[in-house]
Amino acid sequence: MADTYGATSTAGAQTRPKVLYPCSQFTLKRNWVGEGPVNLRNAHVSVYLRGDGLKLHGAQCYFSVLSGGTSWHYNSHPLEIDDGRWPAQPDKFTLNDDESLWHRAWASDPSTALSVSKVLAECISFEVKLAGFTALPTGKFAMDELEIKLA
16 A cells, blocks of 8 residues: 555654656545535445556555545555456445545544544545556546445
């Protein structure tokens, strides 16, 4: 898993993320579309992902949620990226409200980081992103038909 900013390494030093911004992610901030926070606890998600000549260099693709200065990756369900074609079926998953299925990727202040349950309940932004690479990913990365059905 990628190092995370705001986390403490075994040596006690702050670590930096291995997450690409902005070219390796698809982000929707609710305020960009005039909407407030949304409750994503146990929401059902489906999405099509495609790579063309995509070299991930160890990266995996995750659905991520953000609220209150805390970001969580749904690392129990890495997203599938088909190479050179759109998949026949979307990748489907449920955003389970169970912290053991998530990885806290970032917190602006680790001492006040929100639980995954709180972030899901008051989500202000969600993303599909690449994380954990050993070298910068290259190639094309595309998304289609992201659908979120609230529980």
